[in-house]
Structure formats: structure tokens, C-alpha cells
Amino acid sequence: MxxxxxxxxxxxxxxxxxxxxxxxxxxxxxxxxxxxxxxxxxxxxxxxxxxxxxxxxxxxxxxxxxxxxxxxxxxxxxxxxxxxxxxxxxxxxxxxxxxxxxxxxxxxxxxxxxxxxxxxxxxxxxxxxxxxxxxxxxxxxxxxxxxxxxxxxxxxxxxxxxxxxxxRLIPGVMGSGRSHEEESFEEGLLEYPLYTRPTEWQGRTVPEVLLSGHHGNIRAWRREQAEAVTKDRRPDLWKAYKAASE
Incomplete structure (x- = not known):
């Protein structure tokens, strides 16, 4: 060895x-x-x-x-x-x-x-x-x-x-202990879309809710997006997620 x-x-x-x-x-x-x-x-x-x-x-x-x-x-x-x-x-x-x-x-x-x-x-x-x-x-x-x-x-x-x-899940390996908690599969869903600066690029803008500073609205938007992309791309995951939720 x-x-x-x-x-x-x-x-x-x-x-x-x-x-x-x-x-x-x-x-x-x-x-x-x-x-x-x-x-x-x-x-x-x-x-x-x-x-x-x-x-x-x-x-x-x-x-x-x-x-x-x-x-x-x-x-x-x-x-x-x-x-x-x-x-x-x-x-x-x-x-x-x-x-x-x-x-x-x-x-x-x-x-x-x-x-x-x-x-x-x-x-x-x-x-x-x-x-x-x-x-x-x-x-x-x-x-x-x-x-x-x-x-x-x-x-x-x-x-x-x-x-x-x-x-990457070993404590101390990633920069933030919470950085993986909202990633794909962590809650049975795919991850929501991600954005960064510049806020406008080639005529495309960052969704306004992400610039609002309203954390409750941001969480709600991210959950909504995660559910939508999971339902569209991975119906198998969506079915399991809905069954667990019910």
C-alpha cells in the first residue's frame, strides 16, 4: 500500500x-x-x-x-x-x-x-x-x-x-459548513438557477427578487425554481419528493 x-x-x-x-x-x-x-x-x-x-x-x-x-x-x-x-x-x-x-x-x-x-x-x-x-x-x-x-x-x-x-462533505473541506445544504439532491430536489454579477449581461438580467434583499422572498423563489426544474428534468425525483411531502 x-x-x-x-x-x-x-x-x-x-x-x-x-x-x-x-x-x-x-x-x-x-x-x-x-x-x-x-x-x-x-x-x-x-x-x-x-x-x-x-x-x-x-x-x-x-x-x-x-x-x-x-x-x-x-x-x-x-x-x-x-x-x-x-x-x-x-x-x-x-x-x-x-x-x-x-x-x-x-x-x-x-x-x-x-x-x-x-x-x-x-x-x-x-x-x-x-x-x-x-x-x-x-x-x-x-x-x-x-x-x-x-x-x-x-x-x-x-x-x-x-x-x-x-x-467534499468532510467537515472543514468546503469553505462554508452550509454551502452544500441547498445543492442538488440534498432535499430530494435539483438545485435552483444561480446568478452573480454583472446584474445585466448580453441583455439578460438577474431576477429582481435576488436583488431585493428580502430573504424570505428569495428562499421562496429558490424553492419554487428547484421544484420546477426537478419536475421538468427529473420526473422520477419529483415523484419521490411529492410522495415524501405528502
Whole structure:
């Protein structure tokens, strides 16, 4: 296990992220920048990588084989992946939820992100080729999560998405403790439209209510806009929101 970045001493136990991957150099990627990168440097969270290929037993460091039953592509071997998983569990005390990023997983939600962010951290298995042998996923009761109905070249980008969503909720990472409370999905709604200066741009103006200084009216307008955009763009969310409200 190798450090994804150098971090300073931090009081308590920082949120811990571990990536099991064939391409450890893909981390920390974007998470080494901006607020997440500063929080990583400050020790508010840690990032480590486990190179799955390091557990291969032959001189060619083979981690995959042809799929049983035929078909295109290759499948990551259960024995090699199992060794990598056990290494992580031994070094973390088995306290981290183990997640496999895959299009067939349950969709990632803000509620699940919040649960993970408020826990000890997460260990993310990044697949490659056609995927990972099902037996090792079953053996370790791995949670399968999808970030959308599309296919990527590997799980590393999806892992970065999951980690980013969690890290920004860690106390002290974002500039304001309230900055995420009105974002999309926090209350089951998409976020309302945002505006800033200049108040007039290319003949388009900022809605007058936002310049009124009347906080009650502003809150009401934002709620109205959030409901409207959710109803229009995400009828599934709107249906769930209305059911919860009733």
C-alpha cells in the first residue's frame, strides 16, 4: 500500500480512501487539486493505492484470463483480486466498506454518499477489461455501485467521482459548513438557477427578487425554481419528493 499524497499530522482519525487498481498513477488525479487537494495535504482525509498487479504470481504479472463460456475480452482473476482485497482488510482492520464500481451496480445517490462520508472511509475496487470474476465479489460481499448508465474504460474515473462526492462533505473541506445544504439532491430536489454579477449581461438580467434583499422572498423563489426544474428534468425525483411531502 502506497501513499497517494503526503499529508500532515491530523488530530483524530481522518477519513480514509483506498483504491485497488491496476493504474495507481491515476490517483489522486483531480482530487489532488482545489479544496480536496488542500484537505488531503492538511490530513483531513488520506488516499492510498493498492496495485493489484503486485499480487500476481507469475513473471508476466498476469491478472486476467479469458471468460468462461467464451466471449470477447478478458476477466480479472478472483485469486489475484482476493489477495489485494485481503491486503487492504489486514491493513485497515476490515473497517472500510468495500465497493466495486460497475454499470450494473445500484445508482450512486447523495444519501449513500452522505453515509460513506460520515463513516471511516471507503475501499474502492477498480475493474478493468470486461470486469471482475463474480466469485470474489460474492466472497467478500462487495457493494456494487454505478455512477450512470454508460460504460467507461475502467473503474478509476468512477472511483474518483465517488471519492470526490464524499470528500467534499468532510467537515472543514468546503469553505462554508452550509454551502452544500441547498445543492442538488440534498432535499430530494435539483438545485435552483444561480446568478452573480454583472446584474445585466448580453441583455439578460438577474431576477429582481435576488436583488431585493428580502430573504424570505428569495428562499421562496429558490424553492419554487428547484421544484420546477426537478419536475421538468427529473420526473422520477419529483415523484419521490411529492410522495415524501405528502
Amino acid at each position: 502506497s501513499d497517494g499524497a503526503t499529508s500532515k499530522a491530523h488530530s483524530g482519525s481522518p477519513w480514509q480512501a483506498v483504491a485497488l487498481t491496476l493504474f495507481p498513477d491515476m490517483f489522486p488525479g483531480s482530487l489532488g487539486q482545489s479544496l480536496a487537494g488542500q484537505a488531503l495535504e492538511d490530513g483531513r482525509w488520506t488516499l492510498e493505492t493498492v496495485d493489484i498487479r503486485g499480487f500476481a504470481r507469475d513473471k508476466h504479472r498476469t491478472v486476467d484470463d479469458t471468460p468462461c463460456g467464451g466471449g470477447a475480452g478478458m476477466v480479472m482473476r478472483p485469486d489475484i483480486v482476493d489477495l489485494a482485497i485481503r491486503d487492504v482488510q489486514d491493513k485497515t482492520g476490515g473497517k472500510l466498506p468495500l465497493i466495486y464500481m460497475t454499470p450494473r451496480g445500484r445508482p450512486l445517490t447523495q444519501n449513500r454518499v452522505r453515509e460513506l462520508a460520515f463513516g471511516p472511509g471507503v475501499a474502492v475496487l477498480c475493474g478493468r477489461y470486461e470486469g471482475v470474476d463474480q466469485r470474489v465479489l460474492d466472497a467478500h460481499d462487495v457493494e456494487e455501485i454505478s455512477i450512470g448508465d454508460y460504460v467507461l474504460s475502467g473503474g478509476e474515473v468512477a472511483a474518483l467521482v465517488l471519492m470526490d462526492a464524499c470528500v
